[in-house]
């Protein structure tokens with residue numbers, strides 16, 4: 001069951017790459033592991049999964065500890081409160097949800113204290129939906145400016161959640177906007193040339209995200225089943 005759903009996602013990713021002439025190696029699968037128990041994560045690791053994304057620090061820490069013997073790259077993909085930064089940097093090597101200057105200050109401070117470099121992505125609210133996290137597209141420049149002054153933070157790309165609709169044009173416009181923001185930021189020098197990651201696409205819309213240039217899809221329910 002887990003094996004089938006995991007391999008089905010890999011097949012969907014592969015087919016989506018073929019359909020738009022992209023190299024299947026150019027898109028990574030991050031499993032969104034909120035509410036999923038460590039024994040299940042161990043099983044999906046045995047199938048080949050190596051990249052996990054957690055939304056809540058309190059939930060992530062015990063899982064990360066329980067799976068400490070596995071070679072897994074942990075990302076943080078949820079809203080991050082500044083008072084949780086210390087714990088988040090205990091397990092996550094990439095914070096995908098950087099969306100405001102106060103968070104950059106807190107991350108830089110903690111990364112400096114630990115003498116580590118932390119990968120970050122700028123999360124953008126590309127749909128305009130009030131319920132969604134992420135900075136306004138017009139704030140990307142100022143967020144990148146703040147990041148350029150944070151020597152322990154390395155901008156590796158951009159993250160978004162597509163609009164909550166099954167209208168293809170609407171959802172793809174969100175993903176295309178993130179790609180344009182990335183391309184503009186790199187061309188203008190406000191983001192490093194290496195900030196190429198586009199973390200976009202989930203269980204319901206990964207094909208559209210891959211068609212728009214996604215380099216990392218974040219998938220939960222299509223692999224683990226619907227959440228409680």
Ligand SMILES: *Cc1c(COP(=O)(O)O)cnc(C)c1O
Nearest residue numbers: 032077202203218219220221222
């Ligand atoms: C839960 C979650 C996902 C995965 O969503 P599914 O629809 O279950 O695939 C992706 N990104 C973020 C930020 C999430 O919180």
